[in-house]
Amino acid sequence: MDYKQMEQSLKAVSDETRMLILKYLSKEALCICEFTELLDMTQPAISQHMRKLKQAGLICEEKRGRWTIWSLNDQHGLFGVLSSLLAMLPEPERTVESLIAEGKKVNCN
Amino acid sequence: MDYKQMEQSLKAVSDETRMLILKYLSKEALCICEFTELLDMTQPAISQHMRKLKQAGLICEEKRGRWTIWSLNDQHGLFGVLSSLLAMLPEPERTVESLIAEGKKVNCN
DNA sequence: TGCATACATAAGCATTCGCTTATATAATGA
DNA sequence: TCATTATATAAGCGAATGCTTATGTATGCA
Secondary structure (H helix, E strand, C coil): CCHHHHHHHHHHHCCHHHHHHHHHHCCCCEEHHHHHHHHCCCHHHHHHHHHHHHHCCCEEEEEECCEEEEEECCCCCCHHHHHHHHHHCCCCCCCHHHHHHHCCCCCCC | CCHHHHHHHHHHHCCHHHHHHHHHHCCCCEEHHHHHHHHCCCHHHHHHHHHHHHHCCCEEEEEECCEEEEEECCCCCCHHHHHHHHHHCCCCCCCHHHHHHHCCCCCCC
16 A cells, blocks of 8 residues: 555544544444434545545445445455454444434434 | 545545555655655655655654654554555656666654 | 754635525426 | 436635744854
């Protein structure tokens, strides 16, 4: 891997919001509407973070009807390192389970 | 490690110049005057990169007379991950050996 | 004591970043 | 077909980034 490529990947990771997104995705594939609830952010903000992560090749999108399901790209050269990093981070307070409990879980699948 | 802390560390790493600096430091401790030759950058530019890396706790400084010798901090929580990352990067074109060959090696020790 | 050396810090500037609001696109369903 | 839903994109703005030049500080040596 060359320096520019690693720089782009690490820049994509080194943001608190995107680290949270990746932490969630390390457990299960999710769509944007779920992230707006989990992270309490607007939809365009999430969408732009996803674009950054996708441009870095760190996540994959799968269009399913009007939803887009995002998941980690386990083929990325930094996937192993990324997994180690995510494992060091604490579990987020809000979980998909808590969304279900609040009745806010969107049915994306 | 919390999210803010990892964000700061990764932001410090995710810059091509600083990745080069860390790659050099993974082999041997060096002072700033050597980096200005190795990276062909001005002294304040290097100095500011060092400050970023130090604030993130990734490197250690050792004042020795009027020189400051910098080295990797192997006590940092991300030292293992950082080593993996640096190992993926190609060797820089300019080396300390080539500086010596050009007669530009400063005697810092 | 005075000057050179090694490095840090400050100020200025162009670029990038992350958010916002507004709007476009694309798929589903009545 | 038309409205709704899920998402993407665009424009604008304040803050942060990385460089530059200029200057400050501290050490060593003549």
